[in-house]
Amino acid sequence: xxxxxxxxxxxxxxxxxxxxxxxxxxxxxxxxxxxxxxxxxxxxxxxxxxxxxxxxxxxxxxxxxxxxxxxxxxxxxxxxxxxxxxxxxxxxxxxxxxxxxxxxxxxxxxxxxxxxxxxxxxxxxxxxxxxxxxxxxxxxxxxxxxxxxxxxxxxxxxxxxxxxxxxxxxxxxxxxxxxxxxxxxxxxxxxxxxxxxxxxxxxxxxxxxxxxxxxxxxxxxxxxxxxxxxxxxxxxxxxxxxxxxxxxxxxxxxxxxxxxxxxxxxxxxxxxxxxxxxxxxxxxxxxxxxxxxxxxxxxxxxxxxxxxxxxxxxxxxxxxxxxxxxxxxxxxxxxxxxxxxxxxxxxxxxx
Numbered sequence: 001x002x003x004x005x006x007x008x009x010x011x012x013x014x015x016x017x018x019x020x021x022x023x024x025x026x027x028x029x030x031x032x033x034x035x036x037x038x039x040x041x042x043x044x045x046x047x048x049x050x051x052x053x054x055x056x057x058x059x060x061x062x063x064x065x066x067x068x069x070x071x072x073x074x075x076x077x078x079x080x081x082x083x084x085x086x087x088x089x090x091x092x093x094x095x096x097x098x099x100x101x102x103x104x105x106x107x108x109x110x111x112x113x114x115x116x117x118x119x120x121x122x123x124x125x126x127x128x129x130x131x132x133x134x135x136x137x138x139x140x141x142x143x144x145x146x147x148x149x150x151x152x153x154x155x156x157x158x159x160x161x162x163x164x165x166x167x168x169x170x171x172x173x174x175x176x177x178x179x180x181x182x183x184x185x186x187x188x189x190x191x192x193x194x195x196x197x198x199x200x201x202x203x204x205x206x207x208x209x210x211x212x213x214x215x216x217x218x219x220x221x222x223x224x225x226x227x228x229x230x231x232x233x234x235x236x237x238x239x240x241x242x243x244x245x246x247x248x249x250x251x252x253x254x255x256x257x258x259x260x261x262x263x264x265x266x267x268x269x270x271x272x273x274x275x276x277x278x279x280x281x282x283x284x285x286x287x288x289x290x291x292x293x294x295x296x297x298x299x300x301x302x303x304x305x306x307x308x309x310x311x312x313x314x315x316x317x318x319x320x321x322x323x324x325x326x327x328x329x330x331x332x333x334x335x336x337x338x339x340x341x342x343x344x345x346x347x348x349x350x351x
Contacts (some may be wrong), residue, residue: 005050011043062185070178074185081181082209084137087172091115091130091149091162095123099157106152107132107162113140115149115169123157129165134172139234141172171243173210174234180212196257201228204255205264208248210235215303217339221263228252229267229303231342238344240266267303270337271346274313275330278323278350286350288320294345301343307336308343 006014016028016039028035058064062073071081093101105117115132122128132149134141143149147164154160184206191199198216205214205228212233220227230248231238240248249264256262274293278285296316300308310333317326330349337343 005054008043008047011046011050012040015039015043015046062182062189065182067178070182070185074181077185077188079181079185079188080207082173082176082207084175085171085173085209086134086137087141087143087169088118088131088133089143089164089169089171090166091132092127092165093121093123093130093162094127094159096157097123097126099123099155101128101130101155101158105130105155106135107149108152109143109147109149113143114152115141130162132169134169137172138174139172141169142236143169170241176209196226196260201226201252201256201262204252205230205248208251210244211240211248217304220339221261225261225263226256227340228262228264229340229342230264231267233298237269238342239269242266265340267340267342269344270335270341271344272297272308272335273330273346273349274328275349275351276317277327277329278317278320279325280322281350282322285320285322286348288322289317289326290345290348292316292320293348297343297345301337303340303342305337305339305341306343307334309334 016036019028019035019039020026023035026035027033028039030036055066058066059069062070065073074081091107095101099122101117101121101123103117103120107115107117114135116135118131118133121130143164145164145166145168147169149162149164151158151160151162184203187203187206191203193203194200198218201216202214205211210232211230214228214230217227217229219225228248230240232240232244245264245266249262252262252264276289278289293313293316296313297308300306300312308331310328310331313331314326314328317323317328329351335343
């Protein structure tokens, strides 16, 4: 039988009853008496202990463990939290010809995000291009092309402002969250390593910082090959770029058996558009419908070749808070996706 934690009110009542039973003439329920105060003090202490025991009970199992205890569970299974990754890229600067902007010069954005210059750069024809890396890892270090970076301290002959160039400052990834680490831990426990067998390449791929979902296709490039697709749900676009694909490829090459032929690819994103009439036709209900469809697509979209049954899409819409009725005319038939395609949320046309 499961243990039922007593409430604070129940503990106070028990303490009062115990005092009155064991101390002749005592009335522990009478306010402003010593017995009344003692009963509440003892009950409050017991309530705190019960709370701590509840917390401890959750730490006994990895699926409910929290914070540092969950990290200890992960460590036992050799699952390490992925660290934050620093963003990097190029910045165009201007100044006087022949002036040098030295290595490790600090630049910053208007919101104070600091970047460290890598290598000296000398101004020629009034311009130069420098390479910078964020001082601290994380998604906040990513910047779009055209963003202004300013010198933290003046440098002789170098203009104060520079402009992010190339493909922008990219690659910055936040440290793995507790929820993501716990998910990988549970996956590791449920699917132990098999020496390159089913599931291993998925587990290895999501160990790479920024990778959130991955799929393993046996014989995807012919007999004896393994193809891995992956996405990065927390980036601006879930589709990885060439350098991110290369990072995962290198990581898997280090872990795969020597006889394995492993190829890592970015999937092709295929948007699913909808035409929906919903009742009641309010902004709140529309937002709830879109959120449910986005959740369904993320949970059920794979790169293994799949389809979304119309009945399941209708069910997702029906789960939206406040929805009482709807008609979905697009898609009219179940959207299907080939191997290597990943579904994403398209546009909803409301009618």
